[in-house]
Amino acid sequence: MLDSMGPRAQWRTQSGFILAALGAAIGLGNIWRFSYVVADNGGAAFLAVYFGTIVLVGLPLLLVELAIGRLTQREAASAFWQLGRTAPWRGAGLIGVLTSFVILTYYGVITGWALKYFAAFATGLYPLQAGTADEYFRAFSASPIEPILWQICIMSVTVGIVLAGIEGGIERANKILMPVLAALVIALAIHSLALPNAGHGLTFLFAPSWEALLEPRVYLAALGQAFFSLGLAMGILVTYGSYLPRHQRLPAAGAVIVLGDTLFAMAAAIILFPAIFSFGMSLDQGPGLAFVTLPEIFARMTGGQFVGIAFFGLLVLAALTSFVALLEVPVAFAIEWWGMSRAKATISIGVTAVILGVPSSLGFGPWSGITLVGMPIMDAIDLVASNILLPLSGLAIVLFAGWHWHKADAFAAVGFTRGWLAGLWWGLVRYLAPAAIIIIFLRSLAVF
Numbered sequence: 001m002l003d004s005m006g007p008r009a010q011w012r013t014q015s016g017f018i019l020a021a022l023g024a025a026i027g028l029g030n031i032w033r034f035s036y037v038v039a040d041n042g043g044a045a046f047l048a049v050y051f052g053t054i055v056l057v058g059l060p061l062l063l064v065e066l067a068i069g070r071l072t073q074r075e076a077a078s079a080f081w082q083l084g085r086t087a088p089w090r091g092a093g094l095i096g097v098l099t100s101f102v103i104l105t106y107y108g109v110i111t112g113w114a115l116k117y118f119a120a121f122a123t124g125l126y127p128l129q130a131g132t133a134d135e136y137f138r139a140f141s142a143s144p145i146e147p148i149l150w151q152i153c154i155m156s157v158t159v160g161i162v163l164a165g166i167e168g169g170i171e172r173a174n175k176i177l178m179p180v181l182a183a184l185v186i187a188l189a190i191h192s193l194a195l196p197n198a199g200h201g202l203t204f205l206f207a208p209s210w211e212a213l214l215e216p217r218v219y220l221a222a223l224g225q226a227f228f229s230l231g232l233a234m235g236i237l238v239t240y241g242s243y244l245p246r247h248q249r250l251p252a253a254g255a256v257i258v259l260g261d262t263l264f265a266m267a268a269a270i271i272l273f274p275a276i277f278s279f280g281m282s283l284d285q286g287p288g289l290a291f292v293t294l295p296e297i298f299a300r301m302t303g304g305q306f307v308g309i310a311f312f313g314l315l316v317l318a319a320l321t322s323f324v325a326l327l328e329v330p331v332a333f334a335i336e337w338w339g340m341s342r343a344k345a346t347i348s349i350g351v352t353a354v355i356l357g358v359p360s361s362l363g364f365g366p367w368s369g370i371t372l373v374g375m376p377i378m379d380a381i382d383l384v385a386s387n388i389l390l391p392l393s394g395l396a397i398v399l400f401a402g403w404h405w406h407k408a409d410a411f412a413a414v415g416f417t418r419g420w421l422a423g424l425w426w427g428l429v430r431y432l433a434p435a436a437i438i439i440i441f442l443r444s445l446a447v448f
Contacts, residue, residue: 008073009166010243016171017248018256019178021240023321025231025261026181028110031318032289034225035269039205039283041221042212049219053226054258057436060428061232061394063254064401067413069241070250075332076235079242080400089404092396096235099389100329103234104353106360106378107326108158111319112150113291116140118312121305126295128304133296141291142365151361152354154316158323159350162331163343166243170324177317184314185267191307198274205273220443223436228386230261231322233394235329242332250415271311275301290315327353387444395437402430 011017038046072079080093120126127136141147161173192198212218231237241250272294276283279297283289294311298304327350334345359367363377372380401410407426416422 008243010245011171012167013171014248014253016167016175017240017244018253018260019174020170020321020325021231021237021253021257022260022264023174023178023181024236024240024325025229025257025322026264026318027231027322028107028290028315028319029228030261030265031268031272031315032286034229034265035205035272036283036289037221037225038269039273041215041218042209043204044206044208045210045212046218046222047206048208049213049222050225051262053219053222053436054229054262056428057223057433058226058230058232059254059258060425061227061398061433062230062237062258063250063414063425064397064410064429065232065237066241066244066250066254067410067415068397068401069238070244070246070248071413073242073246075242075336076238076329077333078336079238083405084400085404089396089400092393092400093235093238095389095393095396096233096238097329097333099385099393100234100236100326101349101353102381102385102389104323104326104330105357106381107319107323108151108155108353108357109147109361109378110287111154111316111323112147112152112361113141113287114312114315114319115154116147116150117291117295118309118316121298121308121312124305126305126308128299128308130296130299133292133299136295137287137291142368144362144366147361147364148354148358151357154320154323155350155354158320158327159346161324162327162346162350165342170328173324174321177321181314181317181321184310184317185264185271188271188307188310188314189267192271192274192278195274195278197278201273201275201277202270204277205269220439224440224443227394227437227440228390229265230258231325233390233397234326235333235393236325239329239332240325387441391437391441391444395434395441398429398433398437402426402434 011020038050068079068083069076072082074082076093076096078093081090084090084092117126161169163169164172192201227233244250272289275297276293279300281293281297284293295308298308298311301307327346330349331342331345334340334349335342338345340348360378360381363370367377370377373383375383410426410429411418411422414422414425416425
């Protein structure tokens with residue numbers, strides 16, 4: 001790690017920082033995972049639990065990460081190296097950097113799919129015929145070349161944004177992309193609410209099944225969704241926080257980020273469920289929902305081409321803003337630890353991520369017979385990142401904050417005075433958040 005560096009790049013405005021942090025948090029999971037989890041775990045009853053966990057676990061951890069970044073003015077690995085007094089704590093940030101890079105490799109594959117579908121709908125090349133969606137996706141994803149070309153396209157755009165730096169690239173891009181994203185979400189939600197039988201979809205989504213509160217899995221699902229929804233433990237928030245001036249207040253900004261991310265997820269659910277119920281489709285999650293179920297609905301819908309353009313535009317923008325954040329984390333690491341220029345770091349890491357993402361892409365085609373721990377290649381890599389690295393990174397962060405960081409230093413870094421709110425935050429970080437993450441981690445190990 002370099003001991004001396006030039007002036008630290010900073011966000012020009014707090015609104016630019018909030019939009020960038022929102023862009024990092026809002027991603028594919030908000031669109032295709034949240035709705036499924038809500039419907040599968042008691043509807044409104046689950047939402048009540050989820051809102052509680054997002055406030056009691058998600059927000060405190062988010063503030064910890066932002067505070068560490070802002071205090072040290074360093075990227076994730078360097079920040080923990082600077083604050084940690086002993087070797088184990090000094091290495092805590094490296095897990096988040098590794099997690100971001102691993103996710104970067106396969107997230108680009110899926111984002112490339114979204115860009116392909118957006119282009120196909122926009123040019124009228126997508127076959128809007130009922131019953132063809134599954135065949136179309138299988139043929140495209142099984143191709144050995146085309147998905148990789150789209151992966152390269154989206155990585156090129158992402159590299160261009162990150163190359164331009166914090167204020168001129170990431171902040172400026174999010175100031176443009178996030179309002180467009182919000183407009184698309186609102187327009188699509190209004191359209192879905194106007195569909196026949198839309199009320200049935202909303203009833204299924206939001207009608208409370210209070211008996212679900214007796215099932216432990218509901219609480220585990222809420223903890224998992226709250227933890228993963230905000231982009232926690234990937235080094236993103238520490239890195240983005242490091243570009244904040246030290247005088248800016250964190251608690252209010254953190255609350256806005258949590259609220260915005262939750263509202264987006266709710267809006268995405270309002271888009272999906274009325275459409276699914278209106279056309280009698282079955283609920284799915286993940287790529288099957290985005291690339292098979294919804295295109296099938298668009299093929300049966302009046303004006304489906306235009307709705308498809310809007311939806312896949314939404315998907316591309318949501319994925320792109322997260323993709324930018326995932327790339328910035330290892331880029332910032334390379335700049336600070338290896339002394340690389342931003343241009344060299346961005347291009348080399350972008351190229352490496354594309355190359356390492358090729359097996360995930362080929363796993364749907366020529367390498368479909370190859371499995372890792374009994375899973376397709378992309379699923380296995382996602383399992384390592386989401387079920388092992390991410391919980392370990394989160395646990396390291398909260399244990400550092402709650403048990404290694406001096407209490408007074410932590411309060412000062414976040415911007416709390418010694419009041420009941422500060423005491424509550426400290427108790428949540430010290431006790432509840434570690435317990436929740438340990439539970440999530442142990443549950444994730446059950447997949448083996």
